[in-house]
Amino acid sequence: MTTSSEPAPRTSRLVLGLVTGLAGLWTAGVVLAPWLAAHESLLGGWLRLLYRPGCHQIAGRCLDLGFGPMAVCARCVGLYLGGTLALLWTTARNRPFRASPVWLAVVAAPTVLDFVAGQIGLPSLGNWTRFAVALPLGLLAGLYLGDALIEIIRLNSPQSKPEFPREDSVG
Amino acid sequence: MNQAPSMLKPALISGVAFGVAGAIPVINWINCACCALIIGCGFLAAFLYSKDSRAAGFAFRPGNGATVGLVAGLIYGIVSGVLGGLINSVLGMGDWQEVVEQIQMSGADIDPEVLDGITHFMESSGGLVMILIGIFFALVLGAIFGTIGGLIGGSVFKVEPQAPAQEQAPPPPPPVG
Numbered sequence: 001m002t003t004s005s006e007p008a009p010r011t012s013r014l015v016l017g018l019v020t021g022l023a024g025l026w027t028a029g030v031v032l033a034p035w036l037a038a039h040e041s042l043l044g045g046w047l048r049l050l051y052r053p054g055c056h057q058i059a060g061r062c063l064d065l066g067f068g069p070m071a072v073c074a075r076c077v078g079l080y081l082g083g084t085l086a087l088l089w090t091t092a093r094n095r096p097f098r099a100s101p102v103w104l105a106v107v108a109a110p111t112v113l114d115f116v117a118g119q120i121g122l123p124s125l126g127n128w129t130r131f132a133v134a135l136p137l138g139l140l141a142g143l144y145l146g147d148a149l150i151e152i153i154r155l156n157s158p159q160s161k162p163e164f165p166r167e168d169s170v171g
Numbered sequence: 172m173n174q175a176p177s178m179l180k181p182a183l184i185s186g187v188a189f190g191v192a193g194a195i196p197v198i199n200w201i202n203c204a205c206c207a208l209i210i211g212c213g214f215l216a217a218f219l220y221s222k223d224s225r226a227a228g229f230a231f232r233p234g235n236g237a238t239v240g241l242v243a244g245l246i247y248g249i250v251s252g253v254l255g256g257l258i259n260s261v262l263g264m265g266d267w268q269e270v271v272e273q274i275q276m277s278g279a280d281i282d283p284e285v286l287d288g289i290t291h292f293m294e295s296s297g298g299l300v301m302i303l304i305g306i307f308f309a310l311v312l313g314a315i316f317g318t319i320g321g322l323i324g325g326s327v328f329k330v331e332p333q334a335p336a337q338e339q340a341p342p343p344p345p346p347v348g
Contacts, residue, residue, distance in 0.1 A: 042282060053202075053206070053308060053312055054202070054203075054205050054206045054312075055203055055204075055205070056200070056203040073203075075204060075205075076204070076205050079204075079205050080205075098326060098329075101327045101328070104327060111204075115201075115204055119200070141323055144322070144323045144326040144327060145319065145322055145323060145326070147233070147326045148233030148236065148237070148322040148323065148325050148326040149233075149322070151232060151233045151234075151326070151329075152232070152233055152234045152237070155232065155234065
């Protein structure tokens, strides 16, 4: 894994904060939808519908915190939460952090295998396990997103430097 | 001097390949995992463009990844929207009634009067509206998730710019005497 020793321009923290805020809202909506529905708000149904294009929303495959199944399945919650946490971490550090591409294959493999197993009728993981398996993939995708955003901002920033020195290289 | 590689070729390859996959009924279930097909479309376009950039000696940055991912996502939207609409109308799927059933199965608490109003509009306008709505959503989702896939690909397959080739020092003069 590689990180940079120098912080990115101040603008990047602002933009990253904004993106993280949006990601946080999107993730919070997953829990908010059943909560609103449990409190007899019509908004809960519409909010659930918003997540429809990206998830099957089968109730039996969704996590339930006590007020009904969440708006997306356990796997999607893991991906969203992981991505949001990684963006939050990148915003707090304001430094790019880029893992070796091999890690992407490593963390994606369990989720891909579970997805394929489910599609061909083999026994699939439980909801909380599926959530836990998807979380690292979301984290890594969020780290790559943060890295990409910082680099774009840095390249378009007037005080940008030509190169970003890397302090270590492990992966 | 080399010319920068075209973004259109990788975007077209990825957009058409994933767009066709996204239109085929069983394969498009992959999109149920956070629009994985569309993210994959942007990611593949970024990978192909990074390969072209590396071969041509150009830098490949996340910004390039985002752009090629966006273009690939839009192509995905057009291909999967049009092809999916045609497949659905030929196979008799994608009826509004089916969508209503899915909404009810998902537990969404939607005002029945609103749902009846939309159903009446859909039935009176025929299947074309469903196809157009499908294309619209495929374009919007393609643009958003294609860009995300391209950004991730841009970070994963980053190619740093090549250092300018240093001029060779002239050989030392032959010894005299």
